[in-house]
Amino acid sequence: MGLEVKYLSELHKGQFGIIDSFTDYELSLKLLEMGCIPGEKIEVIRIAPLGDPIAISITGYMLSLRKDEAATVRVRLS
Amino acid sequence: MSRKLKIALVGNPNSGKSSVFNGLTGLNQKVANFPGVTVDKKMGFANLKDEQGGQIQVEYIDLPGTYSLYPKSPEEKLPFQILCDPNNESHPDLTVVIADGTNLKRNLFLCSQIIDLKIPVILVINMMDLVRFKKIEIDFNKLSQKLGIPVIPMNGRKQEGIDDLKKAIIQPLHIPDNDFIDVRVFAPEVIETIRHIVNVHSNYNAFLVANNLELITAFEIHQWKRDKITASCAEHHFDSQQMQARETLERYKIITGIMNDCVRNPDTPIQKSYSYKIDSLLTHRVWGYFIFLAVLFVVFQAIFSWASYPMDLIDSGFQSLSSFVKTSLPKGLINDLIVGGLLAGLNGIVVFIPQIALLFFFIAILEDTGYMARVSFIMDRLLRKFGLNGKSLIPLISGVACAVPAIMSTRTIQNWKERLITIMVTPLMSCSARLPVYTLLIALIIPKDYVYGINLQGLALMLLYFIGFAAAVGVAWLMKNFIKSKERSFFVMELPMYRVPRWSSIGLHILEKVKIFLFDAGKVIIIISIILWVLSSFGPSGKFEGIEKKYSSPEYTNVLPANEIDQKIQTEKLESSYAGMLGHVIEPAIRPLGFDWKIGIALITSFAAREVFVGTMSTIYSVGDSESSKHTLKEKMQSEMNPDTGGPRYSFAVGLALILFYAFAMQCMSTVATVYRETKRIRYPLIQILYMSGMAYLASLICYQLLK
Numbered sequence A: 001m002g003l004e005v006k007y008l009s010e011l012h013k014g015q016f017g018i019i020d021s022f023t024d025y026e027l028s029l030k031l032l033e034m035g036c037i038p039g040e041k042i043e044v045i046r047i048a049p050l051g052d053p054i055a056i057s058i059t060g061y062m063l064s065l066r067k068d069e070a071a072t073v074r075v076r077l078s
Numbered sequence B: 001m002s003r004k005l006k007i008a009l010v011g012n013p014n015s016g017k018s019s020v021f022n023g024l025t026g027l028n029q030k031v032a033n034f035p036g037v038t039v040d041k042k043m044g045f046a047n048l049k050d051e052q053g054g055q056i057q058v059e060y061i062d063l064p065g066t067y068s069l070y071p072k073s074p075e076e077k078l079p080f081q082i083l084c085d086p087n088n089e090s091h092p093d094l095t096v097v098i099a100d101g102t103n104l105k106r107n108l109f110l111c112s113q114i115i116d117l118k119i120p121v122i123l124v125i126n127m128m129d130l131v132r133f134k135k136i137e138i139d140f141n142k143l144s145q146k147l148g149i150p151v152i153p154m155n156g157r158k159q160e161g162i163d164d165l166k167k168a169i170i171q172p173l174h175i176p177d178n179d180f181i182d183v184r185v186f187a188p189e190v191i192e193t194i195r196h197i198v199n200v201h202s203n204y205n206a207f208l209v210a211n212n213l214e215l216i217t218a219f220e221i222h223q224w225k226r227d228k229i230t231a232s233c234a235e236h237h238f239d240s241q242q243m244q245a246r247e248t249l250e251r252y253k254i255i256t257g258i259m260n261d262c263v264r265n266p267d268t269p270i271q272k273s274y275s276y277k278i279d280s281l282l283t284h285r286v287w288g289y290f291i292f293l294a295v296l297f298v299v300f301q302a303i304f305s306w307a308s309y310p311m312d313l314i315d316s317g318f319q320s321l322s323s324f325v326k327t328s329l330p331k332g333l334i335n336d337l338i339v340g341g342l343l344a345g346l347n348g349i350v351v352f353i354p355q356i357a358l359l360f361f362f363i364a365i366l367e368d369t370g371y372m373a374r375v376s377f378i379m380d381r382l383l384r385k386f387g388l389n390g391k392s393l394i395p396l397i398s399g400v401a402c403a404v405p406a407i408m409s410t411r412t413i414q415n416w417k418e419r420l421i422t423i424m425v426t427p428l429m430s431c432s433a434r435l436p437v438y439t440l441l442i443a444l445i446i447p448k449d450y451v452y453g454i455n456l457q458g459l460a461l462m463l464l465y466f467i468g469f470a471a472a473v474g475v476a477w478l479m480k481n482f483i484k485s486k487e488r489s490f491f492v493m494e495l496p497m498y499r500v501p502r503w504s505s506i507g508l509h510i511l512e513k514v515k516i517f518l519f520d521a522g523k524v525i526i527i528i529s530i531i532l533w534v535l536s537s538f539g540p541s542g543k544f545e546g547i548e549k550k551y552s553s554p555e556y557t558n559v560l561p562a563n564e565i566d567q568k569i570q571t572e573k574l575e576s577s578y579a580g581m582l583g584h585v586i587e588p589a590i591r592p593l594g595f596d597w598k599i600g601i602a603l604i605t606s607f608a609a610r611e612v613f614v615g616t617m618s619t620i621y622s623v624g625d626s627e628s629s630k631h632t633l634k635e636k637m638q639s640e641m642n643p644d645t646g647g648p649r650y651s652f653a654v655g656l657a658l659i660l661f662y663a664f665a666m667q668c669m670s671t672v673a674t675v676y677r678e679t680k681r682i683r684y685p686l687i688q689i690l691y692m693s694g695m696a697y698l699a700s701l702i703c704y705q706l707l708k
Helices: A025-033 B017-025 B074-084 B101-116 B128-133 B140-147 B162-169 B188-197 B203-211 B213-218 B223-235 B240-262 B274-282 B287-328 B333-350 B353-369 B371-385 B390-398 B403-412 B416-428 B434-445 B456-480 B503-537 B543-552 B562-576 B578-593 B597-606 B612-624 B633-639 B652-664 B669-679 B683-707
Strands: A004-007 A016-022 A041-047 A054-058 A061-065 A073-077 B002-011 B029-033 B040-049 B055-062 B094-100 B121-126 B151-153 B493-495
Touching: A016 A025, A025 B240, A041 B274, A061 B101, A061 B371, B002 B017, B002 B074, B002 B101, B017 B029, B017 B040, B017 B055, B017 B094, B017 B121, B017 B162, B017 B503, B074 B203, B074 B213, B094 B101, B094 B162, B101 B121, B101 B128, B101 B140, B101 B203, B101 B240, B121 B128, B121 B140, B121 B162, B140 B151, B140 B240, B151 B162, B188 B203, B188 B223, B203 B213, B203 B223, B203 B240, B213 B223, B274 B287, B274 B371, B287 B333, B287 B353, B287 B371, B287 B456, B333 B503, B333 B612, B353 B371, B353 B390, B353 B503, B371 B390, B371 B493, B390 B403, B390 B416, B403 B416, B403 B669, B416 B456, B416 B669, B416 B683, B434 B456, B434 B612, B434 B633, B434 B652, B456 B652, B503 B578, B503 B597, B503 B612, B543 B562, B562 B578, B578 B597, B578 B652, B578 B683, B597 B612, B597 B652, B612 B633, B652 B683, B669 B683
Parallel strands: B002 B055, B002 B094, B094 B121, B121 B151
Antiparallel strands: A004 A073, A016 A041, A016 A073, A041 A054, A054 A061, A061 B493, B029 B040, B040 B055
C-alpha cells in the first residue's frame, strides 16, 4: 500500500491527504464540527506570508488554522 | 383572530443570516439585551396573514452565528441557552435554519442538531446564486423528505425566495417526526434521569443538557434539579468530550449519506475559485501587507475629507439656529440655557454622525466582503508575538469606530488571556470619539496645506491612528509577560468566499450604530453639557455681583466701549464660576503639560466621554465671548492669547501635548462600564484607567517640555 502518515503541519502547499486521526481531544471537537472528519480529504492550499497560519481546503471550503493546531491532525498520504 | 409566533433565526457564521433577517423584518428592528448576558438581542417584527386570513404577529430573533450547539465562545452560548431551555423567555415556536448552499455538509450539521431538539424547523438554503455559479445541483424535494422538514432555496441578497419562506412560516407548526440520530444509545440512564427531572421536549435536548452542565446555571430550574442532574452524570461516568465526538461522527455519517443522495457537486478544486485567485494577491507576502496599508490609508483620507462637508453644514446650521433662538427669545436664563447648554451640546453630538456613519460603512464593507478574515490570516503571526490573536485585529480595528462594540466583539476570541489583553488595549485605538477632538486640534496646529497632493491634516490624523495602534500593541506585549494563563488559544477560522457587499444590510448596520450613538452616548453628552452650562454660569454667591459692580464704576464705563466691558465681565465671570474654580484647582497639576484652567475644565468633563471636549470648549468660549455667533470655535481658540508668553494659547507644543493626552487617556465611562461587564472584575477597568491616564500624563509632559 505504501501509506505514509504525516502531521498536517508537515504538508507543503498543494499537498493533500486523508484525515486519519487527532492527537488533541479538545481541539479535535472543534475541528470535527467544522467538518474535519476522519476519512475526509484535506489539502493545504495556502501558507500565510510569515509561515503561519495555514489555509486548508475541507469539504469544499477554506479553513485557516495555526501550525501548532495543524500539528495535532494526522493525515494519510496516498 | 390573531396569534403570536416567535421565530429564531440560526445558522453558521457567513451563511447570510442577516440578509434573510433583514428581508423578513425590513426596518422594523430593534436591539435589546438578553437578560443576564451582554450579547445583543436583535429582534424584528412583522405581520403575516395565514391562509384563512388570520393575523399572525411574528417576532423574529436573530441569534449569533454558530457552528453547533456546543458553545465554544460566550456568543455561541446563546443559541444553546435559548433553544435548549423551553422555559427561556426567548424560546422559539419555530426555528429557521439558514444554510450556505455551497457548503451544505457543514451547515446541515447544525440543522440536524436542531431537528433532534424537536422544535419545528424550516431549512433555508441560502446563497443560491453561488450554488448555481458553482454548478452544484440540489434536489430540494428529496432533501426535504430525508430531513422531514420544509426546505426553501433562497438568495437572501436579492430577496429571492423570501415569499416562499413566508409561505412556509404561516403553515401549521410541525414537529419533526424522526430523530436524525438516536442519542439514547450513547447514555440511556442519564437521558432518562434528565427527562424525568426537567421538562425538555426530546432525548437530544436532555443529552445536550448533560453535555453542557456548566451552562445550565442559566436555565430557569431549581437548584436541587441541577444537583441531581450533575450527580446522575457523575454516577454513570458521562464523559462529555467523548459523547460529543461520538455524536458528531454519527451525524456526519448520516449527512454524508444524505449529501450523496440529494446533492451533486462537480467538486471543482478550490484553486480554481475566484476567491483563491483574489487571495493570491490579498494574502501575498508583499502585496498583502501593502494593500492592507493602502486600504487603511484610503479609509482615513476619505473620512477626513468626505465627512468635512456634511460636518461644516451641520456646524453652520446650528450656528444660524443658535443666533435665531438667541435673538427671537427674550434675553435671560432660559435663552442662555437653550443656546449655551442645549444647542451647544446637541451640535457636539450631531456633528459626529457623518464620521461615525462613514467609519461603520467602511468597517462593514471590510467585514462583509470577507476581507477582514484575510487580514487576520496575514497578521496572526505578528500579533501573536504581542500576546494577541489574529482575531484580535477585528476588535482592534473596530476600536477605531468605538471601543464599546469592539470590546464586546472580543467574545470571538476563545482564549481568556488573549481576550483580556485585547480588551485592555482596545481603548488605546483611536476611537471616533477622539475624532472631533483631533479634528479641532489638528486644524489649530497643522496648516491646511497639500504636499504632493496629500492633505497634511489627513496625514497627521493617520499618524495619530498609527500611534494609537502602536501603543495598543506595545502595551499588549508588556501585558503578555504579566498575565499568566495555562489555557490554550485556538485560531480555527473559516475563510469565507469573497462577496460583493450587501448595500442594504450595510445601510441598516450604519443606521443601527448611529442610533445607538445618538441615544446612548447622546444622552450623556446632553446631560454633561447642561451640567457644564450650570457650572460655568453660576458661581459662589456675591462673586458675580462684585464683578458687575466693579465694571459699572466710571473708571471703566468712561474709558472702554460697552461691548468690550461686556466681554471682560463674561470672561471674569467664567473664571470665578464653579467650573473656573475646578479648572483652577487642577491647574498646578497640568501646568507642566502646558495646559491652563480652561483646558483643565475640558479635561475634567472629558473623563465622562472624550468627545465632550469640543462641547465643553464651545460652552466655555461662547460663554466667554458675547458675540458667539460670529466666530467658530476654532477661530476663537486660535485667537486666544497666552498671557504668560504673549504668543498664542494653542501653540504647536500645547496642541500636540493635548492631542497626545487624548490619544492615551481613558476618558469614556461607557468603555469602563463595558470592560467591567465583559471581565466581571472591577480590577481590570481600574488598571486600565490608571495605566492609560499615567501614559497620557507622561506623554504630554515629555512632549510639552521638549517642544516649548
